[in-house]
Amino acid sequence: MIELLKKRRSIRKYKKVPLEGDKLDNLVKALLLSPSGSNQRPWEFILVTDRDLLETLSTVRKGSSVFLKDAALGIVLLGESDRRDTWIEDTTIAGILAQLTAHSMGLGSCWIHIRNRMYD
Template sequence: MIEELIKRRSCRKFQDKSIEPDKIEAILKAGLLAPSGKNKKPWEFMVIDNREKLEAIAKGREHGSAFLANAPVAIAVIANTEKTDVWVEDCSIAAILMQMEAENQGLGSCWIQVRNRVTPDNIPTSEYIKDLMSVPFGYEVECILAFGYKLKERENNNIDDLPIEKVSYNNFSNSYF
């Protein structure tokens, strides 16, 4: 696992190549295997591979989402917020598991934040996406994950330069040493 975590970097530039259906299926299985509070599984995953829809969703934020227009596939992580008060945590866990399975499948991915973000016209990005994708009342959108074959490999994370001062034992301390 550590080896995969060292390799995982956000990827925002993708090859013009579609993703095999079995790889998308593996990514979705990783999400569906995610643990959730009280096992409520409030999430649902919407796969988007329609170019016009990807382009429209890419316009859902002023910054930080334009690259989605050139991604082959995205998965919207949405939740039925009436099921649980920990849907944000549940969706986040499912999302990172899907990103890690993408890495395992030789693909790149990037998280696009939706919750608490707005469109250039100041409409909540979540409302904009729900409207585009006919999401029913009672759901919220946590994030959109972009997936594709990486255009180029990015530098690995550095295992020898981790912010180890963020770790403390028994009592809070912001210095490990």
């Protein structure tokens, strides 16, 4: 695990190649197995593979998310603030577990944070 943590980096250049089914399944498992306070799971996840939608999502933060348009997958993490006061922490843990799982399978990832940072 320590080696995985040492080697993980934010990747912003992607090949326009679809994800293999087992890799996508493993990313979903990582999200669903993520721990949360009192196991409340105050989140929803949206997996985006549609090229047009990825292109649209790549504009959510001026300049900071443009690379998303070339990714094979975008994972939208939605925290439910009315379900748990630790929704931010719980949802963030799920996100980092997905990133570490991606890295363990030889996939790159990069966090794009838009909470309180939306761009019109």
